Amino acid sequence: MISVVLVCGLFAAVLTEDIPSDPVELLRQYVQINTTTGNDLSPAVEFWTALAEAEGVPITQYEFEEGYPVLVLKWEGADPSLDAIMLNSHMDVVPADEADGWTYPPFEAFMTDEGDIYGRGTQDMKSVAIQYYDALRRIKANNVTLLRTVYMTLMPDEEIGGEYGMIPFVNTTAFYNMNVGIELDEGTSYDIPIIPVFYQDKSVWQIQVDCYGVAGHGSTFPATNSTATGKCRNVIDIILAYRDEQYELSTQATIADAGIYTSVNLNKLNGGTANNVLPNHVSLTFDMRLGTRVKESEFQAMVESWIAQAGDNVTLTYISKNKQSPATRVSLDNPYWAAIVAAAVEQKILILPIVPPGSTDARHVRSEGTPAFGFSPMPNTPLLLHSVDEHLNAQTFLDGINIYQQIITNLASIPGSLTTASKSSYLYSTVE
Numbered sequence: 441m442i443s444v445v446l447v448c449g450l451f452a453a454v455l456t457e458d459i460p461s462d463p464v465e466l467l468r469q470y471v472q473i474n475t476t477t478g479n480d481l482s483p484a485v486e487f488w489t490a491l492a493e494a495e496g497v498p499i500t501q502y503e504f505e506e507g508y509p510v511l512v513l514k515w516e517g518a519d520p521s522l523d524a525i526m527l528n529s530h531m532d533v534v535p536a537d538e539a540d541g542w543t544y545p546p547f548e549a550f551m552t553d554e555g556d557i558y559g560r561g562t563q564d565m566k567s568v569a570i571q572y573y574d575a576l577r578r579i580k581a582n583n584v585t586l587l588r589t590v591y592m593t594l595m596p597d598e599e600i601g602g603e604y605g606m607i608p609f610v611n612t613t614a615f616y617n618m619n620v621g622i623e624l625d626e627g628t629s630y631d632i633p634i635i636p637v638f639y640q641d642k643s644v645w646q647i648q649v650d651c652y653g654v655a656g657h658g659s660t661f662p663a664t665n666s667t668a669t670g671k672c673r674n675v676i677d678i679i680l681a682y683r684d685e686q687y688e689l690s691t692q693a694t695i696a697d698a699g700i701y702t703s704v705n706l707n708k709l710n711g712g713t714a715n716n717v718l719p720n721h722v723s724l725t726f727d728m729r730l731g732t733r734v735k736e737s738e739f740q741a742m743v744e745s746w747i748a749q750a751g752d753n754v755t756l757t758y759i760s761k762n763k764q765s766p767a768t769r770v771s772l773d774n775p776y777w778a779a780i781v782a783a784a785v786e787q788k789i790l791i792l793p794i795v796p797p798g799s800t801d802a803r804h805v806r807s808e809g810t811p812a813f814g815f816s817p818m819p820n821t822p823l824l825l826h827s828v829d830e831h832l833n834a835q836t837f838l839d840g841i842n843i844y845q846q847i848i849t850n851l852a853s854i855p856g857s858l859t860t861a862s863k864s865s866y867l868y869s870t871v872e
């Protein structure tokens with residue numbers, strides 16, 4: 441079912457002298473590789489292979505689905521028996537088309553005189569991958585061997601849910617053997633001088649509802665509830681009434697807790713063949729991000745009752761139905777959180793633990809039982825993930841490397857005596 445292709449020591453014929461020592465140049469090179477989800481990722485694999493070779497660290501490639509490589513780079517610690525630090529990023533980016541109104545082409549990584557680097561992936565999340573790498577490169581250049589092993593992992597398909605990347609990867613023996621104590625993953629930008637830290641993600645459910653009804657000539661006039669569109673109207677009325685309630689709740693949510701509400705959006709409507717024919721089939725697709733206190737079994741029962749109320753011949757298909765992932769403890773008795781708080785103090789940055797409205801690959805890691813935090817050091821930066829004109833200022837990017845150098849150093853220096861508890865003790869379920 442899942443095939444694993446293991447390629448060790450696969451080094452591209454790239455001279456290490458070609459690797460820019462300037463991390464801004466390195467980021468620009470990475471952004472210039474168009475890694476839109478589904479594209480051929482081999483140029484990105486070659487890029488990372490060259491970077492691993494330049495640092496003399498091993499790189500391993502896994503492939504659970506052809507064309508979707510997962511990469512693991514390893515910086516071995518002084519005591520490899522201790523739980524390791526995993527720095528995750530995704531290689532893929534969402535599509536970007538210059539015709540959508542980009543000021544500069546999205547895969548050119550143009551830098552303005554003010555130092556703003558424009559390009560898809562500058563915020564989400566190629567910047568973070570280069571920050572990890574450059575921080576580790578500097579630590580090594582300072583002749584420091586960290587106590588714990590640090591891995592960089594690179595995923596191929598976060599933007600479409602991780603089915604070929606993180607989901608199979610966390611179920612491998614290879615992941616088990618990495619003995620990860622804490623995973624870091626992506627966060628988000630904030631237009632204020634605060635960096636959020638995600639400690640839980642909302643789970644993603646996507647449903648398709650198919651409504652079937654009487655077909656006929658455009659001049660026929662059957663009862664509304666017998667038509668596909670009439671049944672779909674019922675579905676929409678019921679689900680959007682729930683959406684209104686949740687919208688009210690969302691207006692009371694602080695920026696720190698998008699977990700108090702469930703977002704629901706009707707994102708696709710398909711149906712109809714001709715202007716004068718009643719369609720016998722109309723389908724609707726809803727995207728829902730479950731509040732963190734929602735009990736899945738109760739939510740599922742509610743969704744199924746909505747569909748039952750809409751009429752006969754209305755079917756429900758789950759496109760995506762992730763289980764609720766636990767939260768990572770953000771109290772100082774969690775040594776990993778304490779290490780991040782200490783780094784924030786040392787770097788004079790403000791951090792805020794939050795549950796974001798969206799979700800990241802970190803949810804699959806937490807669901808597997810490993811604590812994880814999402815952190816992208818982009819304070820005072822407009823939120824442009826997935827947007828036209830996504831860009832990041834070079835100074836913010838460079839400051840983020842200092843921040844990551846401190847965070848990685850602190851995390852990988854936690855003495856073994858502080859992490860003897862089972863790693864699941866640093867997680868808690870908010871649904872009990």
Ligand SMILES: [Zn+2]
Nearest residue numbers: 564565598626
């Ligand atoms: Zn992302």
